[in-house]
Amino acid sequence: MSAVVVIVIAVIAAAAGLAAGYWLPPHGHRPAAERPTAVRRILLPFTGPEISRRAFEAAVRLAKAEGATIMPAFLARVPRNLPLDSPLPAQCSYGMPLMEAIEQRAAAQGIAVDSRIARGRTYRDALRRLLEQESFDRVIISATDSRRTGLSGEDLEWLLERVPAEVMILRPAPDDTRRISAESLAGHF
Amino acid sequence: MNDEPRAGGSPALAGTGAPQRGHLRVFLGMAAGVGKTFRMLLEGHAEQEAGRDVVIGLLETHGRAETAKLAEGLPMIPRRRVVYRDTALEEMDLPAILQRAPELCLIDELAHTNAPGVEHAKRYEDVDDVLAAGIDVLSTLNVQHLESLNDRIAELTGIRVRETIPDDVLGRADEVVMIDLTPEALLDRLRAGKVYPPERIGPALNNFFRIENLAALREVALRQVAEEVGHKRLITEHVVSREESMASEAPQAVGERLLALVEPYPGAQRLVRRAWRSAQRLGADLDLLWVSPPSRRLSEDEERSLAALRQLASVLGARLIVEESDELAGTVAEVARRQGTTYVLMGASRPARGIARLRTPLPQRLMELLPGLDVRIVADRAHRGEDRQ
Numbered sequence: 001m002s003a004v005v006v007i008v009i010a011v012i013a014a015a016a017g018l019a020a021g022y023w024l025p026p027h028g029h030r031p032a033a034e035r036p037t038a039v040r041r042i043l044l045p046f047t048g049p050e051i052s053r054r055a056f057e058a059a060v061r062l063a064k065a066e067g068a069t070i071m072p073a074f075l076a077r078v079p080r081n082l083p084l085d086s087p088l089p090a091q092c093s094y095g096m097p098l099m100e101a102i103e104q105r106a107a108a109q110g111i112a113v114d115s116r117i118a119r120g121r122t123y124r125d126a127l128r129r130l131l132e133q134e135s136f137d138r139v140i141i142s143a144t145d146s147r148r149t150g151l152s153g154e155d156l157e158w159l160l161e162r163v164p165a166e167v168m169i170l171r172p173a174p175d176d177t178r179r180i181s182a183e184s185l186a187g188h189f
Numbered sequence: 190m191n192d193e194p195r196a197g198g199s200p201a202l203a204g205t206g207a208p209q210r211g212h213l214r215v216f217l218g219m220a221a222g223v224g225k226t227f228r229m230l231l232e233g234h235a236e237q238e239a240g241r242d243v244v245i246g247l248l249e250t251h252g253r254a255e256t257a258k259l260a261e262g263l264p265m266i267p268r269r270r271v272v273y274r275d276t277a278l279e280e281m282d283l284p285a286i287l288q289r290a291p292e293l294c295l296i297d298e299l300a301h302t303n304a305p306g307v308e309h310a311k312r313y314e315d316v317d318d319v320l321a322a323g324i325d326v327l328s329t330l331n332v333q334h335l336e337s338l339n340d341r342i343a344e345l346t347g348i349r350v351r352e353t354i355p356d357d358v359l360g361r362a363d364e365v366v367m368i369d370l371t372p373e374a375l376l377d378r379l380r381a382g383k384v385y386p387p388e389r390i391g392p393a394l395n396n397f398f399r400i401e402n403l404a405a406l407r408e409v410a411l412r413q414v415a416e417e418v419g420h421k422r423l424i425t426e427h428v429v430s431r432e433e434s435m436a437s438e439a440p441q442a443v444g445e446r447l448l449a450l451v452e453p454y455p456g457a458q459r460l461v462r463r464a465w466r467s468a469q470r471l472g473a474d475l476d477l478l479w480v481s482p483p484s485r486r487l488s489e490d491e492e493r494s495l496a497a498l499r500q501l502a503s504v505l506g507a508r509l510i511v512e513e514s515d516e517l518a519g520t521v522a523e524v525a526r527r528q529g530t531t532y533v534l535m536g537a538s539r540p541a542r543g544i545a546r547l548r549t550p551l552p553q554r555l556m557e558l559l560p561g562l563d564v565r566i567v568a569d570r571a572h573r574g575e576d577r578q
Contacts, residue, residue, distance in 0.1 A: 069455075076504060081349040082340060087506030089469070090345050090405070096462045096505075103459060114455035116497055117504050134493065 040068035041114075043136040043165070044102070047075045047123050047151065049094035050181035052142035054170050056102065059140045063111045071136065072102045073116040075126040084119060092117075101180055124155045131163055139163055142170040208323030213316070214364040215299060216329045217414060219406040220397070221251070222384030223370040225329035226297055230259040232327060233295045237263060244291040246319070246326075247281040247312075249298050252386055263295070271304045278304040283315045286324070293325045300334035300352045313358045332410040335359060345405045348397055359413075367414040372403035412472060445473035448530040450521060451509075452479060453487065453495035456536065461498065463567050464534045465505045475507040476528050480520045483513045518551055522558035532563045 044051070044059045063070050074095040076088045099115050106113045116134070120126030139159065141151065160167050214232075216225040226249065237243040245265040250256040266286055268279040280303055286294055296319070301312040309315050316326050333342040336353045343349040359365060370378075378384055379398055449464035451457040461477060468475040477498065487495065502509040510528075514520040525533060533555060549557075552564045 079344060079347050081343050081347070085503060086340055086344065088344055088504055089341060089506055092465070092505055093469070096465065100459065100462055112455070114494070114497070115458050115501075117501050119504060133496070 040066050040137045041071050041135070042068050043071050043073055043130075043139045045073045045075055045127055045130075045139070045141060045151070046095075046098065047077075049098055050179040051098065051102070052170065053180050055140050055142035056105070056180050058168065058170060060106060060109055060111055062138065062140075063106075064109070068137065069112040069114050070102075070106050071114050071116055072099055072106075073118055073127075073130055074099055075123045075130075076117065076119050077123060077126065078119050078121060080121065084121070086119075088119065098181060105180065123151055124158060127151075127155075127159070128162075136163075136165045138166045138168060140168045140170070208321075211320040211323050211325040212364075213320055213326050213328065213362045214366060215359060215362045216327070216366050216368050217359070217410060218329070218331055218368040219370075219410040220331060220333075220375065220403060222375055222378055223368050225331075225368045226250070226256055227259060228366070228368055229295055229297065229327045229329055230256070230263065233263050233293070234259075236293050242292040244286070244289060244294055246286045246294040246296040247298070248295065251384075253383065255383065271306050273304045273306060280304050280307050281312065281315060283308050283318060286319055287322050290322065291324060293327065294319055296326055296328045299328040299330045299358070300354045302352050311354065313354050330354070330359065332406060332413055335413065338409060338413070342406065342409065345409075346397060346402045365414055367410060369407070369411070372400050372407060375403055376400065415472075445471040445531045446529050447471070447473050447475045447532045447534060448521070448525055448528060449475065449477050449507075450480075450533065450535040451477050451498060453491040453498060455494055455497075457494070457498060458501055460534065460536045460567050461501055461505070461507070465507060467532075467534070467565075468507075471532075473532070475505070476524075476530070477502055477507055477509045478521060478524050479509070479511050480517050481511060481513050482515055518554040518558060521551075521555060525555075525559055525562060530562065532565065533559075534565045534567055536567055 042059050042063055044055065059070050062068060074092075076091045076095065078084050078086055078088065095117070099117075103113045103115060116130060118126040118130035120129050141156065141159070143156065156169055160169075216229050218225045230248075233243050233245070243263060245260060245263050247268070248256075248260055248265065250260070266282055266289060269282040269285070271278045271280050281296065296312070296316055299313050299316060303310055303312060303315070307315075308318070316328060319326055331350075332338060333346075333350045334353050335356050337356045339350060339353050375384075376394070376398060379390060379393060382390065384390075385393055445468075447464055447468045449460055451461060464477075465475055467473075479495075479498075499509055501507075510524060512520050512524060521533065524530070535551065538551060552566060555562070555564050
């Protein structure tokens, strides 16, 4: 009789253990910042091998305040002699490490990141295609980036006129020389 | 004419009367002016001095005096005139070469497109006939003419090369000799008028012959030769161990091929980028695989993530494969065999819960199903700093 009781108790305990194991998050399991519910989306477009740190920090501040997802978007230009759907390994060779650096920095601060890549005949064309496919709540661009990144003043004007989102263009500051590049990557890429 | 058996002659075929296929050596360079034709002529002279019957089947000096001077002393088969749309063009005389039947024939510019009306559309096809006749061939080629590299080089340089040849033409060459020159040295040669006549130097410097273009082309050319060497070595190893490999179901891959396991969620892009970078380093192709449970309905976020993954794969030149199955490990193993995968990359699995903790982890199951395959778990470096604290 007592053996039966012991077996019953053991079975109940095992079942309770399995149920607890299923429902309770395992030890050290980090809340899934990588699977955002994407309440708000902040687009951070870039084209070159580095971005302004001011633009990145502004995006992080806003994302933290609003619980938003940062969406760094690499804009790649397809030369006219190539089909629009061509692979672009040369541009990706600097765009992807920067994307990785941005994701690492943002994720380290607990910000959800969801990257994008867009192609077009010009950077504006790439941005237009991206904006046709997805919606964003904010777009953050540093005006100091204009020349380096290939987004001209006209592009920024176009962005302000056409994009159904809040566009934040950061005013250039003389001492705004801090940038984020692939050099800040943790580990090899 | 020399009556001795040809160097390229196969001992197995000696005395059968069947001409053994000639030996093809290709001098590969990153751009015009690196010295491919010059080196070809030097080797032609050396072979001639060694007693072989050498002729020049086709030479393009591009007006370079040094090259023309070096050709002196080597018999040359005159070009033939071909009239096309009332224009007289000069092409290599293939019938004359075959009739002359030298031991070694020097044929410049392997990627050249012939004028309509001759035997073949492309010069490499002429070269194939020459080789089939048992004549050894020395030829030259610039790396941007290789079909598989054409798009990449157009992206790098902004200039599309029209005359291309299939990669397997180079793959079938018995020897590929890289003629290497630093971009700086090539630019010096260009400025000194050793590559183009004076009126073409300025435009060349402003367009194709920019140092960043040349550096990129040089890297591509060096990588190409390294891959050719690796490819040949792997094929040789494959032949040697054929009996052994017959036991395996998996096709023997030539070179590396990576397979990254993805799911439609934002973190998967990080895995894809890392896999792409590894593929770049290995000079390998990259496939992405998502094993979707049958009839699974995707949420809006997942739809977006899947679209983003497709776009990323397309820009990186990778291929996204979607398979419907409940059996993850078995499906991955099947795709890996089908694709000739040598390397599987995956993210760290989410911690298992409940009875799932008793299952063998996916990497271990894959290693059991695919012995000999490398499996790599890609870490999430975004949290590395936190973990150290």
